Amino acid sequence: MAMKYNWDWSVVLCRAPEGVATGTGGSAAQLPGGTSAFAGGAAQTFDTGAHCAQPYFDWIVSGLGWTVVVSVFAWVIAFSVGSVIGVSRTLDQPWVRRGATTYVELFRNVPLLVQMFLWFFVVPELLPKETGYFLKRQLPLPEYWTAIVCLGFYHASRTAEQVRAGIEAIPRGQTYAALAMGLTPAQVYRYVLLPVSYRIIIPPLTSDFMGIFKNSSVALTIGVLELTAQSRQIAEYTFNIFEVFTVTTVLYILITLIVSTIMRFVEKRLHIPGTIALGGN
Amino acid sequence: MITVDKVSKWFGDFQVLDKCSTRVAKGEVVVICGPSGSGKSTLIKCINGLEPFQQGAITVNGISVGAEGTNLPKLRASIGMVFQNFELFPHMTVLDNICLAQTKVLNRNRAEAGERAMQLLNRVGLADQAPKHPAQLSGGQQQRVAIARALAMDPIAMLFDEPTSALDPEMINEVLDVMVKLALEGMTMMVVTHEMGFARKVADRVVFMDGGRIEEDAKTDEFFGAPRGERAQMFLSKILTH
Numbered sequence: 001m002a003m004k005y006n007w008d009w010s011v012v013l014c015r016a017p018e019g020v021a022t023g024t025g026g027s028a029a030q031l032p033g034g035t036s037a038f039a040g041g042a043a044q045t046f047d048t049g050a051h052c053a054q055p056y057f058d059w060i061v062s063g064l065g066w067t068v069v070v071s072v073f074a075w076v077i078a079f080s081v082g083s084v085i086g087v088s089r090t091l092d093q094p095w096v097r098r099g100a101t102t103y104v105e106l107f108r109n110v111p112l113l114v115q116m117f118l119w120f121f122v123v124p125e126l127l128p129k130e131t132g133y134f135l136k137r138q139l140p141l142p143e144y145w146t147a148i149v150c151l152g153f154y155h156a157s158r159t160a161e162q163v164r165a166g167i168e169a170i171p172r173g174q175t176y177a178a179l180a181m182g183l184t185p186a187q188v189y190r191y192v193l194l195p196v197s198y199r200i201i202i203p204p205l206t207s208d209f210m211g212i213f214k215n216s217s218v219a220l221t222i223g224v225l226e227l228t229a230q231s232r233q234i235a236e237y238t239f240n241i242f243e244v245f246t247v248t249t250v251l252y253i254l255i256t257l258i259v260s261t262i263m264r265f266v267e268k269r270l271h272i273p274g275t276i277a278l279g280g281n
Numbered sequence: 282m283i284t285v286d287k288v289s290k291w292f293g294d295f296q297v298l299d300k301c302s303t304r305v306a307k308g309e310v311v312v313i314c315g316p317s318g319s320g321k322s323t324l325i326k327c328i329n330g331l332e333p334f335q336q337g338a339i340t341v342n343g344i345s346v347g348a349e350g351t352n353l354p355k356l357r358a359s360i361g362m363v364f365q366n367f368e369l370f371p372h373m374t375v376l377d378n379i380c381l382a383q384t385k386v387l388n389r390n391r392a393e394a395g396e397r398a399m400q401l402l403n404r405v406g407l408a409d410q411a412p413k414h415p416a417q418l419s420g421g422q423q424q425r426v427a428i429a430r431a432l433a434m435d436p437i438a439m440l441f442d443e444p445t446s447a448l449d450p451e452m453i454n455e456v457l458d459v460m461v462k463l464a465l466e467g468m469t470m471m472v473v474t475h476e477m478g479f480a481r482k483v484a485d486r487v488v489f490m491d492g493g494r495i496e497e498d499a500k501t502d503e504f505f506g507a508p509r510g511e512r513a514q515m516f517l518s519k520i521l522t523h
Contacts, residue, residue, distance in 0.1 A: 196370070
């Protein structure tokens with residue numbers, strides 16, 4: 001490397017001294033300006049060197065925690081809303097289908113970053129006055145809730161398309177057979193179409209689940225102190241950009257590897273004996 | 282028991298059924314045959330309301346199928362249906378396939394449903410396959426399970442939509458044997474099939490369809506003796522020579 005750079009991996013291991021709150025949970029105390037890195041403060045009371053002005057390790061752990069929390073909650077929304085919308089797109093009633101199609105086109109075609117801003121800055125203004133006030137002033141951690149809802153609804157549009165594709169991949173005869181034995185249309189979905197279609201779409205569901213974790217980094221733009229936001233903050237405090245973002249990169253890769261491992265386990269558990277396609281082998 | 286009265290149906294501009302009328306009395310076995318695209322499968326699917334029709338009327342056991350407000354799930358539960366591609370549910374075991382509608386539609390408890398399922402699996406000679414999944418069975422076995430599944434609902438009539446057309450030749454007989462037994466026991470049956478041997482053996486009447494119309498509707502002896510229409514004669518000569 002041509003440029004002059006002081007490598008120092010130990011910054012990512014800086015811990016808080018005993019008895020000093022680290023502000024885990026992404027509280028405002030960690031925001032730049034909340035505690036000043038240059039004023040010294042608590043950090044100078046323990047001996048880890050001048051570079052360890054703040055508990056950077058704890059910041060990373062806290063950021064990782066929020067990345068996981070926001071993503072998992074968003075995934076719950078994406079899966080449930082996406083299933084409802086996806087099923088709606090396969091129903092006979094034309095107005096239900098049109099409504100579901102509109103949802104998908106709306107949430108799929110607007111950039112995630114723009115959606116994040118819309119949810120955070122615009123939606124509270126459009127709601128009735130008290131509701132908007134509640135969202136802006138009274139709700140604790142508004143940016144976190146906003147990020148969860150925004151990511152969830154955005155990914156729901158993708159999940160919906162996968163669920164629809166899964167249902168449409170099932171031969172029409174299955175529906176005929178289920179109806180012919182007296183099941184109601186709702187029961188046909190519950191007992192026949194959905195169990196099979198979820199198995200068919202496990203691979204795309206998996207990559208979309210990973211996508212939620214990766215897209216959660218966009219939430220830093222509205223102030224969510226997740227992994228990427230914390231990394232940027234540490235980089236700004238220490239100028240050890242390479243070390244910090246190497247750790248972040250590895251952590252994201254680890255998360256997605258864990259997700260794919262879990263999903264592979266799920267796929268195996270749900271595998272239908274005697275088939276190749278329905279749920280891996 | 283089943284009355285079909287001047288039923289017409291269109292897919293868009295294309296007319297698939299043209300004033301079809303026939304009837305099936307209790308205990309009667311009626312075979313429907315005809316070239317592909319003649320509307321046989323569509324007609325049989327109209328009988329339990331799987332396909333809507335635009336004109337005419339169908340009544341099953343006094344209940345009008347096409348009428349507004351008819352409880353279709355309840356009506357369908359009383360008519361068994363067997364499909365060309367078996368249509369067992371792939372994610373359930375053979376036993377669960379037979380228990381599903383018993384528990385969810387007839388509200389039988391699991392033990393009761395399981396007992397009835399095993400009884401029927403015994404009858405079609407597949408009791409040992411109960412814990413397997415459909416994909417682990419041969420086509421003939423799957424179709425026998427599908428018949429057991431339909432019978433588990435204690436239907437008043439059975440509809441068969443080309444039950445042997447997707448089977449390898451050596452598996453056709455094991456399915457036909459089950460159907461013959463069923464016919465001889467007095468089950469009311471409507472069977473779309475090209476198995477003329479089966480028709481001769483157990484059918485009371487044969488309906489011949491072509492171009493969406495019922496061209497012949499005759500007693501089995503008469504149909505094979507001297508079908509009146511030229512089209513039916515041609516059809517028979519084609520499928521009986523081999």
